[in-house]
Amino acid sequence: MVFELTILGTNAAIPAYGRFPTSQVLCVNHRYYLIDCGEGTQIQLFRYKIKINKIHAIFISHLHGDHYLGLMGLLNTMNLRGRTEPLYLHAPKGLQEIITVQLKYSYSVLGYPIYFIETNQEESVLIFEDEKVTVHTIPLLHRIPCCGFLFREKAKDRNLMKEKIPTDLSIAGRIALKKGEDAIYQDKILKNEDYTYLPNKRRSYAFCSDTIYLPSLVETIKNVDLLYHEATFTHVHEKRAAQTFHSTGEQAAKIAQQADVKRLVLGHFSTRYHDLTPLLEEAKTVFPNSFLAIEGETFSVDE
């Protein structure tokens, strides 16, 4: 089952060098979750052939323009494409008002409901749950209220030991075993622990943008399979990073190392860097399994 992140935009503040502002899509078993939605996100979705009405829920980290200004156009396009399915929209206080005023002056009524859920930037809390994932907020420290998002696969059914299961065991019997119960087969009880085993652990993805270097977030994202952490500057501009409540590549790598994550993806690059190699190199010296977020690239997490 697929668990993969596709990068749609990766630049900070201003689009430059073909790099779009922040946006990405997490796909978990054919369900799409959009994370941030900078200007041009719908153009990028079109480019990378992701059907916009497959997006089930949207998560906005904060209300700086480079993280949400593509949203209104996307909502309009979802409508023009005939969406009727509800959309879950998680964002800081204010976004509902921003959308409502724009619908008012364009005399528009969307053909689908939006469920607005205000995020909590103070503590890590569960904000979303469906049959595939849970999503918790990750408190971040930026110039305005801001949080990241921690996605975890839902606990899966137990796996059957196929070689031991009687070939004519009923479907009801198989479902019972998968759910952790015993099954009955020809007046015998098949004990669950003899016929099933625990699947691999739940896969996880943590999105952390924008934030000053914040070691306190390590505990929340401990051991995730994939971490995206902003890396607006190189360590040469560490002071500037702190002043603007951003991080360096080196600091992002320290967080990855301390949280013992499997892979680190760096993004939210300042327009001052055309060539991103130095940024990647400084991260790799601290955390070798570091990668650059590049538009159109996909990071898969295996089962």
Next chain:
Amino acid sequence: MVFELTILGTNAAIPAYGRFPTSQVLCVNHRYYLIDCGEGTQIQLFRYKIKINKIHAIFISHLHGDHYLGLMGLLNTMNLRGRTEPLYLHAPKGLQEIITVQLKYSYSVLGYPIYFIETNQEESVLIFEDEKVTVHTIPLLHRIPCCGFLFREKAKDRNLMKEKIPTDLSIAGRIALKKGEDAIYQDKILKNEDYTYLPNKRRSYAFCSDTIYLPSLVETIKNVDLLYHEATFTHVHEKRAAQTFHSTGEQAAKIAQQADVKRLVLGHFSTRYHDLTPLLEEAKTVFPNSFLAIEGETFSVDE
């Protein structure tokens, strides 16, 4: 002196096939006027090497998203680029509220003043004037309040008959002649009409998007050098055009013909058309001097 239009975006409703939503820049003698500002306009300005802080004034036809959703990002970028010069922003009622609420929730204060001027969609009135142009509204008929814009070069100084002017005539004398006054040279009066002639007529550009086929606008745009008229559909979809308050290529050409303009530029193409040739061909059968608006193309009007 330059008088030229550069196309930044030309698609209707949804970006598609590399076509961006409506936006264009008129340059008159090194001064830039932005007309509509669909999502991605700042990306297009960057692509076509137009410095965003050279934009002096912005004109928004109506508040459908494909005509203004690039504005907030552009205003932020102007700020990040250090703008202090005032910006004149002409738009229907509502845009000021839309911008103000977004500045509020991003805790932003722009480093330059914006002068909001609400447009009048009911009649053609002068809404802007500087030393280079005048701008009048063009009432259009769309699903929501909407107007186009008529740009006219300001009346120019008179041209000097260089072969007749004494070579040592003072600068003050030359300025007087250019301004239409007589000049004094060695106790003689140089009569203005003997030493100057009227320059060519004032160049003009009319922007008409979005609108149903509206013959009443012919009078306002009579004889302009360059007309942009929306052509969302081909004549095959004329009924659909009327239902959605849009025009066909053929109808745009009829307006151009009736107004006796010099050149017609067609734009605001429906996403249903990948190949735009049929749209251009139907316009040319009515008005041969028709062209397609293509991103990055420039239409110059000679002096």
